[in-house]
Amino acid sequence: MVISQLIFYTLAAFTLISSLFVVFSKNPIYSVLWLIVCFFTIAGHFVMLNAQFLAVVHIIVYSGAIMVLFLFTVMLLNLNKETEPHKPTLLKFGAVIAGGALFLIVIAAMRSGMPAPYVAPQMSEVGYVKNIGMKLYKDYTLPFEVASILFLSAMIGSVVLAKKERS
Amino acid sequence: MENTIQAVPQNWYLLLSTFMFCIGVMGVLLRRNAIIILMCIELMLNAVNLLLVSFSSYAGNAEGQVFVFFIMVVAAAEVAVGLALLVSIYRNIASTDIDILSKMKW
Numbered sequence: 178m179v180i181s182q183l184i185f186y187t188l189a190a191f192t193l194i195s196s197l198f199v200v201f202s203k204n205p206i207y208s209v210l211w212l213i214v215c216f217f218t219i220a221g222h223f224v225m226l227n228a229q230f231l232a233v234v235h236i237i238v239y240s241g242a243i244m245v246l247f248l249f250t251v252m253l254l255n256l257n258k259e260t261e262p263h264k265p266t267l268l269k270f271g272a273v274i275a276g277g278a279l280f281l282i283v284i285a286a287m288r289s290g291m292p293a294p295y296v297a298p299q300m301s302e303v304g305y306v307k308n309i310g311m312k313l314y315k316d317y318t319l320p321f322e323v324a325s326i327l328f329l330s331a332m333i334g335s336v337v338l339a340k341k342e343r344s
Numbered sequence: 345m346e347n348t349i350q351a352v353p354q355n356w357y358l359l360l361s362t363f364m365f366c367i368g369v370m371g372v373l374l375r376r377n378a379i380i381i382l383m384c385i386e387l388m389l390n391a392v393n394l395l396l397v398s399f400s401s402y403a404g405n406a407e408g409q410v411f412v413f414f415i416m417v418v419a420a421a422e423v424a425v426g427l428a429l430l431v432s433i434y435r436n437i438a439s440t441d442i443d444i445l446s447k448m449k450w
Contacts, residue, residue: 179351181347181348181351181352182348182351184348185348185351185356189356189360192360193360193363193364196367196368196387199367199371199380199383199384199387200370200371200375200380200384205377205379205380208380209383212383212387215390216390219390219393219394222394222397223394223397225348226348226349226397226398226401227347227349227401228401230409231397231413235393238416238419238420239386239390239416242420243386243419243420243423246423246424246427247379247382247383247427250379250427250430250431251379253431254379254430254431254434254440256377256440260439261377262376262377262439262441262443264374264375264376271373272370272374275369275370276366276367276369276370276373277370279366279369280362280363280366283362283365283366284359284362287358287362294353294355295353295354295355295402296349296350296352296353296354297347297349297350297402297404298350300347300349300350301349301401301402303405303406303409304397304400304406304409309406309409309410309413312406312410313410313413316410317410317414320414324414324417327417327418327421328417328420328421330421331420331421331422331424334425335425335427335428338425338428338429338431338432339428
């Protein structure tokens with residue numbers, strides 16, 4: 178077995194196990210921490226796929242910003258195992274069966290149209306910072322600028338929403 | 345050492361991200377805490393990101409990775425607004441249980 182295959186299988190196992198823990202852990206804090214593990218393994222996948230720029234951005238944005246925000250909110254609202262609401266057991270079984278059925282349906286739909294196992298002929302270099310930057314600033318300049326407006330509106334919106342109302 | 349995209353068939357990435365997406369869907373159906381539901385939505389977004397990056401790498405086309413970049417932008421904005429909404433809801437009903445938030449239910 179080639180070593181990069183081994184790395185892929187290990188990373189994939191970690192990704193799946195940690196995402197299962199996100200769904201099934203009882204304490205919300207543990208869910209957040211497992212989600213951070215999951216995001217780090219996905220950044221590892223990006224590195225293995227030769228997408229360095231996205232791997233770094235993924236760690237900065239997801240593990241650095243978004244998950245800190247989640248952790249901060251969970252701690253601010255003081256959520257723990259005792260306050261965690263639970264669905265009835267029957268509904269839980271129903272949810273698991275529905276998720277499994279969705280998986281089966283998607284796999285069955287893909288199986289008919291899935292091509293033979295495809296491996297790339299040579300190493301791709303599209304994920305390097307230089308190439309992505311050229312693409313981003315040449316062909317996608319307008320969406321890039323519009324994204325900053327989206328961020329500005331999201332910032333203002335979240336401040337307005339989270340502000341305490343004067344009664 | 346051989347490169348990953350030359351050693352691992354792309355079907356494995358398809359399977360992996362399908363499985364992750366289904367775990368996210370399962371979490372949305374399974375949990376009642378609104379914060380965990382937001383986290384499961386992040387999980388689904390990441391499954392799609394992984395799939396886009398793998399297609400882009402295997403095909404040698406940079407557009408998929410640019411799209412993933414924009415998806416990350418939108419996800420960050422979405423999380424900021426969603427958590428602000430949740431904090432303001434918590435201030436009013438002192439809970440993040442979605443079964444209590446059923447006023448708009450038909």
